[in-house]
Amino acid sequence: MGEAAQKNSALVISIARSGALVKNLDAMGTVTAEAGHVVRIHPAGSGKVLSVAVVPGQHVHKGETLLTYQDHSLHLIRLEMTRAQAALTTAQAASQNAASAYHRGHELAGAAVAAGETRRRLAAFQAAKDDVIARQADVDTLKHQLEEEYNSVTESVKAQTGPLDETSSIIAPTAAEVQSVFVGVADDISPTTELIGLTDMSSVWIVSDILPQDATQVVQGDEQITELASDAGTTLLRSKITSVGDIADPATGLVRVISTVPNPDGNLHPGMFLNTHLPTREKATGIIVPESAVTEINGVSTVFVPAGPNRFRPQEVHVGATGNGQKIITSGLSVGERIVTQGAFALKAVMLVSDMNDGD
Numbered sequence: 001m002g003e004a005a006q007k008n009s010a011l012v013i014s015i016a017r018s019g020a021l022v023k024n025l026d027a028m029g030t031v032t033a034e035a036g037h038v039v040r041i042h043p044a045g046s047g048k049v050l051s052v053a054v055v056p057g058q059h060v061h062k063g064e065t066l067l068t069y070q071d072h073s074l075h076l077i078r079l080e081m082t083r084a085q086a087a088l089t090t091a092q093a094a095s096q097n098a099a100s101a102y103h104r105g106h107e108l109a110g111a112a113v114a115a116g117e118t119r120r121r122l123a124a125f126q127a128a129k130d131d132v133i134a135r136q137a138d139v140d141t142l143k144h145q146l147e148e149e150y151n152s153v154t155e156s157v158k159a160q161t162g163p164l165d166e167t168s169s170i171i172a173p174t175a176a177e178v179q180s181v182f183v184g185v186a187d188d189i190s191p192t193t194e195l196i197g198l199t200d201m202s203s204v205w206i207v208s209d210i211l212p213q214d215a216t217q218v219v220q221g222d223e224q225i226t227e228l229a230s231d232a233g234t235t236l237l238r239s240k241i242t243s244v245g246d247i248a249d250p251a252t253g254l255v256r257v258i259s260t261v262p263n264p265d266g267n268l269h270p271g272m273f274l275n276t277h278l279p280t281r282e283k284a285t286g287i288i289v290p291e292s293a294v295t296e297i298n299g300v301s302t303v304f305v306p307a308g309p310n311r312f313r314p315q316e317v318h319v320g321a322t323g324n325g326q327k328i329i330t331s332g333l334s335v336g337e338r339i340v341t342q343g344a345f346a347l348k349a350v351m352l353v354s355d356m357n358d359g360d
Contacts, residue, residue, distance in 0.1 A: 003310060005350075011343035013306060018335050019288040022279050024323040025218065027208040027257075029226055029276035031268045034260065037200035038179065041066070041170055044149040045073030046190040049183050050167065056180055059201070059266045060172040065159075066196050069189060071168040074150065074157070081142045088135040095128035170195055175266050177201050204268050206239055208257045208276055212248050215255035217280035220244045224259050225324070226276040228267065237261050241278070277323060284321035286328040293341040294319060294327055295348050303333065304340040304347045312340060312347055 050068045054060060102121040150157050153173040160167055180197035183189060206226050210218070218241065226237040239261035248255050257278060261268070293303050300316050307313040317332030333339065340347060 005346075006310070006343070009343040009346035011346070012341050013338055014293075014341040016287050016289060016329070016333050016335055016337045016339055018286065020283045020285045021288055021321050021326055021328050022323055023282045023284050023321045024225075024277040025210065025214055025280050027210050027276050027278055029206040029208045029274045031270055031272040031274065032205040032207045033177075033199040033201065033270050034203060034205050037203075039154075039173060039176065039198040039200060040194050041154050041173075041196045041198065042191055042194060043069060043071070043168070043170065043189050044152070044155050044191065045071040045077075045168065047071040047073065047166070047168070047188075049185050049187045049189060052181060052183070052185060054178045054181065054196070056178050058178045059269070060176055060178060060198070061266075062172055062174050064172045066170045066172060066178075067183070068159075068167055068169050071150070071157075071166050074166045074168065077142060077146060077150075081139070081146070084135065084138040084142055088132070088139050091128065091131045091135040095125070095132045098125040098128040101125070172198065174200050175202050175264070177266075177269065199270070201263050201266055201268070203260055204263045204270070206237075206259045206261055206274065206276055208278060209249070209252060209254035210257060210278070212253070212255050214280075215244055215257065217282055218244050218257055218278050219281060222279045224276055224278050226259075226261065226274050228274060230267075279323065284328045286320055286330050287333050287335060288326050289329055289333075289339065290341050291322065291325050291327055293339055293344055294329075295344045297348060297351075302344075302348075303329075304344050306338050306340075314348075314351065315339075 047070045050070055052067045053064075054066050060066065098121070102118070102125040105118040105121045146157075149155075150168060154171060156169045156171050157167070159169050176198040178196065179199050182194050182196065189195065206224070220241050220243065222241050223238055224241055226239065228235045228237050239259040241257060241259045243256070243258040245255040245257070289303065294301050294317065296302070297314060301319045302314045303317050304312045305315050315332060318330045320328035320330040322328070
């Protein structure tokens with residue numbers, strides 16, 4: 001392979017060095033919703049369901065509308081607010097009148113107005129101020145109820161088209177998966193009605209059931225790697241092992257290992273089966289090379305070593321433990337030997353094309 005081709009292939013040659021690598025235990029992991037992450041949504045008010053926008057199994061995003069209902073409670077609370085604001089206005093006017101009467105009496109005290117009358121006016125003014133405070137508290141309480149109860153992490157009235165619109169929207173409090181829908185269109189509901197059950201999927205569990213003797217080698221707190229395959233390729237998910245069981249399941253004889261993995265994009269769904277690699281206490285020693293250095297040729301693990309200017313030859317090796325993007329070479333390679341650690345796939349392609357041309 002010429003120098004230009006080597007450059008285009010980003011060929012990297014490194015020195016083989018010895019070291020140790022944590023042995024991984026390969027297992028099948030199952031995506032499971034975290035315990036305690038089930039959200040059961042109730043309405044703030046009473047009314048009738050207008051529409052249901054989701055079905056069980058559907059993934060929803062934070063703030064997405066789940067259903068809408070005609071909230072009769074909004075009509076009542078708005079009436080209460082109107083009355084409370086009117087009462088506040090009346091109390092404020094009465095307080096202003098009482099204040100004026102008191103100040104006039106105070107100025108004329110002892111002359112045109114008796115001292116007793118001035119004290120009476122002062123008491124009336126203080127009572128009027130207290131009434132304003134009480135009426136303001138009523139308005140503030142109702143305002144808080146409208147703003148916090150009818151506009152919360154699970155409910156919104158922002159989609160209303162006017163002041164008389166009583167439509168309220170039930171919304172998703174977080175990225176989640178719909179587990180259950182308990183109501184339908186035209187159903188009557190109240191604050192005690194359970195509308196929808198969601199499972200918070202912003203993070204999930206990867207659950208692996210392994211043999212008890214293997215479980216003793218897995219360390220809680222270590223990082224496991226799980227493979228998530230997609231059309232774009234395989235993504236390696238890193239998660240912390242949060243639990244290693246002490247007792248085997250009587251039905252299966254297996255011990256459960258749980259790790260928690262972030263799921264902000266909602267790509268992981270309950271019930272998915274994924275290949276996962278659990279780190280163990282055991283370490284393997286040998287020559288450590290990047291995974292990119294080893295390629296399969298006719299079913300044989302192979303590395304490429306320099307064989308002269310712009311020349312490389314394939315060399316069979318035996319691979320031991322694999323983990324964290326590295327491989328242990330147990331035989332076929334010596335410490336200090338120069339090998340291609342990046343670009344082996346390109347060399348393999350060149351070699352296969354050359355062999356085909358020779359066959360022609």
